[in-house]
Amino acid sequence: MKKSIAIDMDNVLVDIELNWINWYEKAFGLRVEREAMRGIPEDAAFPDPIAARSLLYQPGFFLNAPIIEGAAEALQSLKEHYDLYIVSAAMEFPNSLIEKHDWLARYLPFISWRNIVLCGDKSIIGTDILIDDHTKNLDPFKGETILFTAGHNINVERHTRVNNWAEALDLLLVEERLAP
Amino acid sequence: MKKSIAIDMDNVLVDIELNWINWYEKAFGLRVEREAMRGIPEDAAFPDPIAARSLLYQPGFFLNAPIIEGAAEALQSLKEHYDLYIVSAAMEFPNSLIEKHDWLARYLPFISWRNIVLCGDKSIIGTDILIDDHTKNLDPFKGETILFTAGHNINVERHTRVNNWAEALDLLLVEERLAP
Incomplete structure (x- = not known):
C-alpha cells in the first residue's frame, strides 16, 4: 500500500509571500522586500500588519496567487x-x-x-x-x-x-x- | 485527554432527505414520500434521479436545509x-x-x-x-x-x-x- x-x-x-507583497504594494503603494519576512511572523514584515491581514479577506487574494x-x-x-x-x-x-x-x-x-x-x-x-x-x-x-x-x-x-x-x-x- | x-x-x-424531497417538489411538482427512500440509494427514490441530483448544484440547497x-x-x-x-x-x-x-x-x-x-x-x-x-x-x-x-x-x-x-x-x- x-x-x-x-x-x-x-x-x-x-x-503566498510573493502574492502578499504584490497585493500590499497594489493597495498601499509600498513594496516590502521578501528578505524582510525572514525570521518573523508573516504579517509583521509589513509596515501596517493589520492592513496587511485585511488583504486576506479580499476576493481574488487566494485564487490569483502564483x-x-x-x-x-x-x-x-x-x-x-x-x-x-x-x-x-x-x-x-x-x-x-x-x-x-x-x-x-x-x-x-x-x-x-x-x-x-x-x-x-x-x-x-x-x-x-x-x-x-x-x-x-x-x-x-x-x-x-x-x-x-x-x-x-x-x-x-x-x-x-x-x-x-x-x-x-x-x-x-x-x-x-x-x-x- | x-x-x-x-x-x-x-x-x-x-x-438532507427532507430537504431533497422539498426541493424536488418545488422544482418538479411531485412530492416523494420519505418512506420511498428506505433501503435504496438516495437519488433512486425520485422518479428522475438525474434531475434530483441536479438540485444538489443549486444555490441555497445546502444552506437552507433543516x-x-x-x-x-x-x-x-x-x-x-x-x-x-x-x-x-x-x-x-x-x-x-x-x-x-x-x-x-x-x-x-x-x-x-x-x-x-x-x-x-x-x-x-x-x-x-x-x-x-x-x-x-x-x-x-x-x-x-x-x-x-x-x-x-x-x-x-x-x-x-x-x-x-x-x-x-x-x-x-x-x-x-x-x-x-
Whole structure:
C-alpha cells in the first residue's frame, strides 16, 4: 500500500509571500522586500500588519496567487509513489474556500476532489507524512513531519527541513523509501 | 485527554432527505414520500434521479436545509466530554463549501472554525470515532464507527447503529466511556 502525504497549500504549493507583497504594494503603494519576512511572523514584515491581514479577506487574494516553483512537477512525480492529499487550513478565511478549490483545479488538475481537505486544526489528519511551513501544524502531527522553508520559519530546527520542491523529491523519492 | 469524534453533516446533522424531497417538489411538482427512500440509494427514490441530483448544484440547497432533531443539543452535551470535529465530504460539490460553512455558523455557532473539515475521501481522518450515514466512509475508517440511520442505510448491519441523537447520547455518554 502506498504511504500517504498531506501537503499544505500556502507557502508550500502557493507562493503566498510573493502574492502578499504584490497585493500590499497594489493597495498601499509600498513594496516590502521578501528578505524582510525572514525570521518573523508573516504579517509583521509589513509596515501596517493589520492592513496587511485585511488583504486576506479580499476576493481574488487566494485564487490569483502564483504557484511555487516546481510544485506541480513534483506532485506529478510523487503521485506515482504516494497517495497525495492537499490539506489547507482554509476555514479561518471562509472566502478562501472556493478560491482554494478553484486554484487547485487550475494549477493541479490531476489532484482529485477526493484528495482535497479544507480544515482548521490539522491535528486530526491521519496521513503518514505532513509537509507544512507552520510548526503549529507540524508539532502536534502524529506521523513524519517535513518543514517546507518559508521566511517566517527559517530559525526552526525541530523538523526535517526542505528548502524547495527539488529537495523534497530528493528526500521522498530515495530508493529505501520506495522499496516495497 | 478527551477522545475525538468526527461527525458527518448530511443525514447526521442536516436533514438532507427532507430537504431533497422539498426541493424536488418545488422544482418538479411531485412530492416523494420519505418512506420511498428506505433501503435504496438516495437519488433512486425520485422518479428522475438525474434531475434530483441536479438540485444538489443549486444555490441555497445546502444552506437552507433543516437541522436534524436534537442535533444541536446533543453536540452541546458531547462537547463537554469529547473533541468534536464536523467532517463533511463537501468537495464533490464546490458550491456547497461556503454554504456548509455558513450552515454550521447558523445552527452550531459553538463549533469553532478550527473544528470544521470539508473534504473528499474521509479515510485520512484520524479521530477516535466517526459518526456517519455512509458505509463508504465508515468501512475504511481506522477508529470506532457509528452508523447514523438514514433511509438508504437501513439494511446495513456491519456498524454500531444509532437511530437518532438521543440514542447517540445513550451510547457515547455512558459512565464507562467517560471515566478517565
